[in-house]
Amino acid sequence: MSSINKQHILILTMSFLLASVMPVLARRSIQGKILAPTFAQITNKRVQNRSISAFVLNQRHKQCKLSPTFLKQPLYVSNKPADTSSSSSGAAYHASANQQIVARRNEINRQKRQARQKALDKDRERNLKLRNLFMEEKQNDSSSSSSQDSSSIPPMFAVKVVTCRTLRLELRMNGREKRGRMFVERPSIFSAMQNEGGEEEAEQRDDDASDDNEYACMSLKALKQTIHEFFRRLKKSTYILSASLPILDEDGNVLTSEEGDDDDENTNDNNSSFEMWRLETDEDVQNAFLEAEQFYQRHQEENESTSMKRPTLVIHVTKDPDAPPPPPPPPYLVGMPDPLTSPTMTMLSFYAFPPDGGISDPESTADQLKRLWRPFRALGRVYVAKEGVNAQMSVPTNVLTNFLQCCTVKPEDGGELSHVLGTYMENGINIDPIPVDMEEYQAKPAFKNLHIRVRSQIVADGFATPLDWQSAGYDMPPLEWHQKLKEAREANEKGVDNAPLPIVLDCRNDYETQVGKFELAEPLDTENFRDSWDVLKDRLKDVPKDAPVMTYCTGGIRCVKVNAYLTQEMGMTNVSRLAGGIISYDRTLNEQTPAEESMFKGVNYVFDSRMGRRITDDQLGTCYTCGSKTHLVSNCKNENCHRRMVQCENCVDSLLGTCSEGCKGRVVNAGMVPKRKGRATHNDVDETRQESDEVYTNVDDYSSGYSSSSPSLFRQIEFNTAALLPSGAHMVSGSMQGALLKMLASQTSGRILEIGSFTGYATACFLEGAAIAGELVDGKERKEAGIGGREGGPFVLSLERDRRALGIASAHIKAMSELGLDEDAAEEASKLADGPIVDFEGDSVSFTYKGIAGCEFLRVNDALATVEEMASSQSQLAPFDIAFVDADKTRLMDYVDALASNDRLLKKGGLIIVDNVLWKGLVLDANNNGYDSSDETSPTGSNEEKALLKKNRRARKLAMKMHQFNSEVVRDERVEVVMMPIRDGLSLIRKR
Helix, strand or coil: CCHHHHHHHHHHHHHHHHCCCHHHHCCCEECCEECCCCHHHHHHCCCCCCCHHHHHHHHHHHCCCCCCCHHHCCCCCCCCCCCCCCHHHHHHHHHHHHHHHHHHHHHHHHHHHHHHHHHHHHHHHHHHHHHHHHHHHHHHHHHCCCCCCCCCCCCEEEEEEEECHHHHHHHCCCHHHHEEEEEEECCCHHHHHHCCCCHHHHHHHHHHHHHCCCCCCCCHHHHHHHHHHHCHHHHHCCEEEEEECCEECCCCCEECCCCCCCCCCCCCCCCCCCCEEECCCHHHHHHHHHHHHHHHHHHHHHCCCCCCCCCEEEEEEEECCCCCCCCCCCHHHCCCCCHHHCCEEEEEEEEECCCCCCCCCHHHHHHHHHHHHHHHCCEEEEEEECCEEEEEEEEEHHHHHHHHHHHHCCHHHCCCCCCCCHHHECCCCEECCCCEEHHHHHHCCCCCCEEEEECCCCCCCCCCCCCCCCCCCEEECHHHHHHHHHHHHHHHHHCCCCCCCCEEEECCEHHHHCCEEECCEEECCECCHHHHHHHHHHHHCCCCCCCCEEEECCCCHHHHHHHHHHHHCCCCCCEEEECCHHHHHHHHHHHHCCCCCCCEEEEECCCCCCCCEECCCCCCEECCCCCCEECCEEECCCCCCCCEEECCHHHHHHCCCCCCHHHHHHHHHHCCCCCCCCCCCHHHHHHHHHHHCCCCCCHHHHHHHCCCCCCHHHHHHHHHHHHHCHHHHHHCCHHHHHHHHHHHHHCCCCEEEEECCCCCHHHHHHHHHHHHHHHCCCHHHHHHHCCCECCECCEEEEEECCHHHHHHHHHHHHHHHHHCCCHHHHHHHHHHHHCCCCCCCCCEEEEEECCCEEEEEEECCCHHHHHHHHHHCCCCCCCEEEEEECCCHHHHHHHHHHHHCCCCCEEEEEEEEEECCCHHHCHHHHHHCCCCHHHHCCCCCCHHHHHHHHHHHHHHHHHHHHHHHHHHHCCCCCEEEEEECCCCCEEEEEEC
16 A cells, blocks of 8 residues: 555544534634634644643633733742753743733733823823814914904813922923913813802702813812813922912003012912912812802903903912921932942842842832942843842942842831841852953943843742752862862862762853863853753762762852752762852952962853953963954844854954854944844944945945834844754844845735744744734724624734744744834843743634734744645635745745635635745755765764764755756746745745
């Protein structure tokens, strides 16, 4: 039986078996819509092994926007014992927990934005109403030829607001704020309130007033809100409101003081020229405006010609003498110098594991740290979790003492952080012994902002629940550590038999130990800290439990967790750790025994832009590009590569800080300003252009430099791809190609089929173009059509196989759908690089952008099979305008056949866009020489040479496949082709 017949029988058998579960699976709900799954979706579904806690948290994360009680749910829900047999379940748990924390913070921010937007909408509505009233008055005045009827009352009050001198000085109010004018709408109820009646009228008046409390002339609260809109600084003070009738000059103009001058020395005192009323209740406010209206009517009756056009009231704002005085500043801020005048910056780090359950509310603690540290102008990166705090910071040196007092002072002395930091900071605060000159720091800042972020752990260890961090072995002081290592080195050099040499373990990652370590130390050689446990088990499996084990790391925090694991999980009884880590050792040795030879050799890698502090002149690292010895650690300056590497100074200079000639060319041609993490702003783009004016060497780069800049979110997607999937960073569409895709989509009805989502860059471009296309539709038609989806309207359907890529892509589009394309969305997307990415779960997820365009990610096993099924089935799926193919390069012609065979999936005249048609330029060799099968022979030489040859052979094979596709599609009479040399080549194939 042939393999094809076997496959047919297998599919029929699966269809029969799945028929019994179809009614259950058909009840799946996606964003509130009941959708019956297709056969391809059912066969693509996979059940993955994962911990129950990770599953529960994932479900809560997905449904957080649908549940109003989400914000009240606790952040930490697992009470399971720590699973130390494998860190995979713990990593999944904390990845999900971090997602929950971020989702909760996003929901809070979303609600704040909604509240602000609601207030702004209300202000705009009120201002628009006042403007319409002004227009009506103007039209009535121009159309009326007779004199104004004294009985008619204009629909608005004019309110003069005068602030007392004390408040002006305290709040530093400007000229407009000390005295200004605003207008208040006059409700129709005022006409009834003017009439004096019996009890029934009084009751009706009270009922109407309660319905119209939104008017500033009816409610004290509404009056204060209106005043705050014009005089915002008054929100920060406690004040008293009083009212008086206006003083008029001979022509009826309103004056705010008796003489009419601008020096209001006595404006708010008890001036005998007019009577003032205190405004303490709603009734006081109503009576004051009624008095102003009656005054206006009397004035109109007594004066035939006057400049007074409407009822006017003067509001006097005075400081409340009974208000409690502001709290005194904390003692650590008294007499503190201005941090902006500091000539240097001091680098420091610290961590704390508070006992008795840790930090009960990490969110409020993070807010508290931001508030208390703001006066110091401190910068850095701080993580707050239930287990504690981990901080790397830079502080202006002239306020360093004040900052230390803020972190350590007791509550009875005015402190607020003793429950979090204080005595719980192990070994105090690690301070770099050499401050950095301010000019040098500003040229290459270690930190640009103060980021305080809530996480499920301050150091990701992979455990579902923490160990007891208070039981973590002996905290060995730096000088005792130094002496122990000296004695061990001497015993080792003398070859003393039976000498109890300690096992010294370097708990840092491999790239840190490459450039510096203690003598006699054994590095764990891990890529991530959570991989340490298996290495420790293997290294110490045959070691006696009482053998001396000494551990160290950069600042000491990782050693706490390692030693807790060694003592509590592995039963080691003679465990010690370097107090304060390498940073504390370096400072202590320099301050107390500067003549002593350091037992640490090389560079101490640090987690800021400095990348390392050189302790000795030893060069332990091997240059990534030339193989020479060096101590320098850097990241490739090509932001799409950003490889962390050890590189010598000569290679840094010759390659301009990049890892290869290819990356050097990208940096030179594009004039890049590289960043690893954080947001990409428009200022970055502008600076890049200014710098790149001098380095353009070809028309391609010139064209890129003078094209519109890409939005911040698009640049952030590129950064995230380089950080999270560095091997595929070159696969991102990029600004030029992305801008073309967006423009093409905007010229259609906005229906796009994307085959190959990757990290969502092209998806975001297509979604933006689809929304633009939707905005061009008539408003009435767009409202009737609703949000685009499978059945019609602007809609992007993206197919992808890789769950990791789908997880990243869906996070990017989620940020875009909620926050747009600007800095807020980029800030949200930048958080992806801070933690592990959880693979995409389920079969599909949907988003909405601008309330116009829809987007759906569909996870598939075989994209071509899914496309062929959609093209052949009679589904409700409306045809697309564009099909973007960035998938299996060996079956591109099959995709074209499926899309061009009929008009069900791609409408007549639609575009098929195929990416990478030039395949790194190798299609030229395929066109000229073809592919030599003799290269298939087994390579000889080193493993690296074999891997390189294998990679080159695969690239040439794919180039041949791409050339065959280009040759075949251009001869296909069903389509016409235009190939564009953008990036790696783009073919626009129009369906005839």
